[in-house]
Amino acid sequence: MLLLAGRSAPDAAIQEGRDWPHYGGSTENHYSPLTEINDRTVSGLGLAWFKDINDGGSALSAPVAVDGVLYYASGSSFVRAVEAATGRELWTFDAQAWKTAGRKLRAAWGIRGLAYDNGKIFVGTIDGKLTALDAKTGKPAWSVMTVGADDERYISGAPWVFKGKVIIGHGGADFAPIRGYVTAYDQATGRQLWRFYTVPGDPAKGFENKAMAMAAKSWTGEWWKYGGGGTVWNAMAYDPKYNRIYIGIGNGSPWNRKIRSPGGGDNLFLCSIVALDADTGEYVWHYQTNPGESWDYNSAMDIELADLKIDGHVREVIMHAPKNGFFYVLDRKTGKLISAQNIVPVNWAKRIDVATGRPVENPEARYPGGKPAIVYPSPFGAHNIEAMSFNPATGLVYIPTMDQGRVYVDPEGGLKDWKHLDGQRLSVGTGAPPPGVVPDRPATSFLLAWNPATQKEAWRVPMPGIRGGGGTATTAGNLLFQGNAGGRFVAYAATSGKPLWSFDAQTAVMAQPIVYRANGREYVSVIAGARFASATGLPREWNYRTQQWRLLTFALGGKAKLPPANDEQPPVLDDPAFTVDPAKAKAGALIFGQRCSICHGAGAVSGGAAPDLLQSPIPMDHDSFTAVLRDGMLMERGMPRFEELDDQHIGALQHYLRQRAREVLAAQAAGRPGASTHRGLNEGQ
Template structure:
């Protein structure tokens, strides 16, 4: 018995539990660890690994699976450090042995009473566990951010940052940038005022808060109807519900903001409503806003600007430029200079009927008559409802191409009366989404970011994909389908070379890494989220799990 107890106590002995700033900076270079979302601060979703490649991917097999004891959906990416995989979802935080799939520990999420009942999309987590200096950080849907001990799973500190009864939620992972824990918020379709927080990761002390909606007298407040609707800014939206990227050389954090509230612009006097539907560049130490770019002034169709900001280096007119690439929900693929936010390119990658183009001199969209018709009371069909469905895109610096899963869903929308109820939905619209008859639901796509030229696209006829893309030097793209498959595509053509049925929807981004010289691919499976549930609810079961794959020996 003593030997058994000693073995249990030593499970995981020899593993390092610290996590340094240098290791975060080098994520993507050390293939044994995956310490940030998107395989690096730049969110490129690119790996130099090529042990698994086009010639042998047919031999990819599952080597272990793990139940996540959750029916509310899996959108998260695993984090890996020194042989331990960390996974978060709405109910649990897990530590799992990478080699065997055995559980090391799990910690339940303790919610405030009633919080889950009002969560509109369940208790989804859209980002990974964040790790730093022996601590694991996460949010919970009832608007808490907390720290756990990486070794034991025991809680170290817990901060409530807003009141879920007023519509605030937590669904995304925090980010460590320049020693500060950066944490956003969700709930932009409710009566909320968006913000980003900075915390001391050791103590949980809040260091700063940057509101995305300016109060009267602050810069940007002139873009709100403060004279006719003096309280509009208090509940104006601008949620920060997706993950941020970080450039350590510029010391700039890039985070997108959500739609203005309500969607119906009548109740906002059609104003631009800064800093909604914008990309913000912030100093992580202070929250100072260095620049902003508002991609959708007066966001009236729920376009947001929360798609992750991928950081890359491109040659523009013969000059090397540090750029930010964003596959916007509004249907345009943007390339910005990430030092100042100036637009370099903006090209449609799906069907767009709300704007003709983006004026690069002003940065503003040139509108069609669609908004004007909607304001007259017409029911309008808006293309797109979403260009991508809040998923990670990938960029391979060797091909220079962006890879993504697009959606071909319009939104039938009509503006209606709006009644303010604190904590409730506040959209001011009636809407439905449908797939155009006889057309694909979406596409796997490869796009040249500066010109918008489509290198290839492969239709998804049944349902579109909500999973992120992962590009590797093995000439492969890994992604997933709402119908439950994790798939590998040929990076040069989009042809499916391999697939595996997981049993539930794959909404999460895959990752790849090495352990003791062997390359692995891991992805979470589990149907969840309002869109996925609507599209495949009758044909795909719920149930969360982790799937890890490696090559079968020849």
């Protein structure tokens, strides 16, 4: 059974699947009831049109399509409307978020999704604004700042719309002491209607409601000084039957519970799904996937709604695959656990106890007493932001899945002296692994078809690389669409996983596709572009300077062609007259790891999300490097300003980059791979 989302009385276009008005489609499940493109006709699918994206920054966004118009976002500021049948541009809106984002730009995430309702396009931007645009003209109807100007909260996720309201959360808990919340606004005016905090604040200041008073009993110490975390930076779902909005809540700030809540406790509502009354924002129920979490196992992944036949009875359920490696089926009315089963091998817990709803944990996974622990999954999670989808005809959920571990250990300086470090890329409260302590199996990724009613695997398809599968969309035509890190956009048979059609996108395709109709014809659209910070060991490595981000649109009989691919890797540059000082290079390595690796890659070898600095002449000239780093010359392109870096810091970075350039050049000359394949942590937000 389909559960139509976003409106209490869906119109015919949504009912029939002609429009894809929200992040998850006409339902919350990334599913289309359209059948013109199906398992028999998909071989005739071709590129109908494409548009290059040259706005800088990330474009890992899900478009929306309404009444023959396709709307899409790119970078940290841009929204465009085009004719869905032709790609002809109708309007462009530039939020100019870089002017007000400040340090928020350092989070490096672009706009991930839009929402349409009642003639408006809703978009959140990195500076924390929520803006309503007139869908016909692109002119702002209103814009509100949803966060504090200097609190380092930012928006990367899609808004959710329902009953004349629009709700938005935010990110930021991995970078600063943040307390999470979601806020609902009136669609017509932008007036704030209600706000729900996800973790309790300072008890001395009182609690906003009974839910916060209840949650505070599950925290210890002075957690509010660390913010607590619990940001709602990705998935939500609206349930019209119960008039509820379900929010998926993130990890703790810092990750390590021994710091933020030293006496233990569940730390509500971290890593939970919380059901709120859609009209008032009042707490209804919660289910916590990781009580007292310490691994960044947030529950910000898809929340999908369905009616499932389980043990002979039809149940109204929520389906959820958070980072922690388990697939959960919950009762939508009560929030009670129906079943849970791991989709990858995990070792942080033996199982989820159905009677209590709680995990049966492995105590060693909490890295007690400063002892390191190899824990599965890693902070990337078994499932991250790449959208899963549910097909009611097959009864299967399709999950972009990863199997990889991470070494967790307390920070080297100890728990007592730990603090958020100025400019640090992640403030997690964990330390570097001791030498020689590494995960005991290679990291892999795959597309998983999972039966939520039986909690069993139906089939799987291996993916290239350690995070190789993009977001998914499935249709009533027995199709599943998914891109991958190797540069292919593929249509699979939804029942079997058999590949039926593929397209060379000339770059990674990690965003989720959408399926819709325009002018009586069915289309599939997806944004293509590599969003990897570091080199990944793929058969084709992507380069920011030579790859091309694009919006691709397909239809039966499409005849468009992409320009020839440019797989050239620009050379690594060096200045033989530059003498590297090892001490300065060591200091520069720390600065790079704290501030630069999130975009430019671990070991200063980029995977395509940003320019490879070893191939750039800018770091070789002190004045040019200063203009970019300290003066913010490229902020409009999404390059943040680091005003705290003085000449000594910038010089240290120059020494580090020249040292790395020579190491890579030496490795290339010897026929060895020069790129580090280690990827930065927490690319999920």
